[in-house]
Amino acid sequence: MGEILNLAFQTFRAHKMRSFLTTLGIIIGVTTVIAILSLIEGLNQSVAKQIRSIGSDLIFVTKFSMVRMGPTNFEEIAERPDLTPEDALAIKQLSSVETAIPTIEQNFAKLKYRDKEVAQTSIEGSSEDFSKAYNYIVEIGRDLNFDDILYKRNVGVIGSYVAKNLFGDESPIGKDLNIGAHRIKIIGVYKEKGSFLGQSMDNLIVIPYTFYDKTFPRRRATVFEKAFGGYTISVVPKPKMVERAMDEIRELMRRRRGLRLDEPDNFELGTQQMLFELYQNITRVGFVAIVAIAVISLIVGGIGIMNIMLVSVAERTREIGIRKAVGASNQNILLQFLTESSVLALVGGIIGIILGVLLALLISIVSPLKAAVSLWMIILGFGFSAAVGIFFGMYPARKAASLNPIEALRYE
Secondary structure, three states, X not given: OHHHHHHHHHHHHXXXXXXXXXXXXXXXXXXXXXXXXXXXXXXXXXXXXXXXXXXXOOEEEEOOOOOOOOOOOHHHHHOOOOOOHHHHHHHHOOOOEEEEEEEEEEEEEEEEEXXXXXXXXXXXXXXXXXXXXXXXXXXXXXXXXXXXXXOOOOEEEEOHHHHHHHHOOOOOOOOEEEEOOEEEEEEEEEOOOOEEOOEEOOOEEEEEHHHHHHHOOOOOOOHHHHHHOOOXXXXXXXXXXXHHHHHHHHHHHHHHOOOOOOOOOOOEEEEXXXXXXXXXXXXXXXXXXXXXXXXXXXXXXXHHHHHHHHHHHHHOHHHHHHHHHOOOOHHHHHHHHHHHHHHHHHXXXXXXXXXXXXXXXXXXXXOOOOOOOOHHHHHHHHHHHHHHHHHHHXXXXXXXXXXXXXXXXXXX
């Protein structure tokens, strides 16, 4: 086997440029596969981390599905009963639940303080347990409390982005900011949390949901507003009780809504894991498309290898005749040429893996995307290369092995 490998490398050294051009398709295909897979894996890890940062094993009770793909019947969703803070209070009493918070939001609002303003801010009407459910930490001032909710106080806790852009180095505690015609007193500032799927989690203000209901009456003019404009309920289950909590929540909500056994749920339950699986389903389409393109490139590279190996067989016909005359078997000749094609493909694969990793790291440096290279990607790159070398090298190798030694010796 060592002698066969040595012969293969001698052949490559004798035709350096031809060998390089032959492996170019393999290099491009493997580079594409490794780079894209590394970026997708890094993105998956980043999204999983961000979803976990939302809260601990959160369960979402909603009027509409957060995780279902495919066509949506907006009219049917709009006809469903709205979720209410009373639903959240009832869920909170369940034995498997740590807390449950009602949340209603208005996106893309504009906050003003003196001559400064922040746009596209999310106004969250929620309870005193908002920060507990969503892992927010009050860095300055205080959080919402039960009395704020009970007395519908016009107070709020702002994210670090709002604090930085409206108040700069000035302390925002006790200051009033304007949302349209309404004034809200700042009582606290959340610690910076970053972004989720490209959207800042620090450009928000959280106010008592009771004050929100009084101040920002909901528009219910369109089907879309009826379907998506109401409360959602975020539930923090007790440790290791997610499945039990979901069962108890479903049973409670069906009972509160008077649904018969043969009637479907008119609400939806979802979890963080379901959100991550939805994201993976979306990215899987892109993954398959990229791999398909890379496979086409590998096939083109494989055809190049088969072509050059056929040329090599024609060029070395007399050599094959001499080897057979001195005792080389058909199997020896087959193995020799199959080894050459496989090594050619594997060399291209190795170069492609190195370039793919470097390309992914370069993209990580110059863009927000982060790469994560795993061992299975390296194995996949080697596997693709070896498979291409063996598959496309088999025909030339069999052709070389089947040559008649007498005719081969006469070949000029």
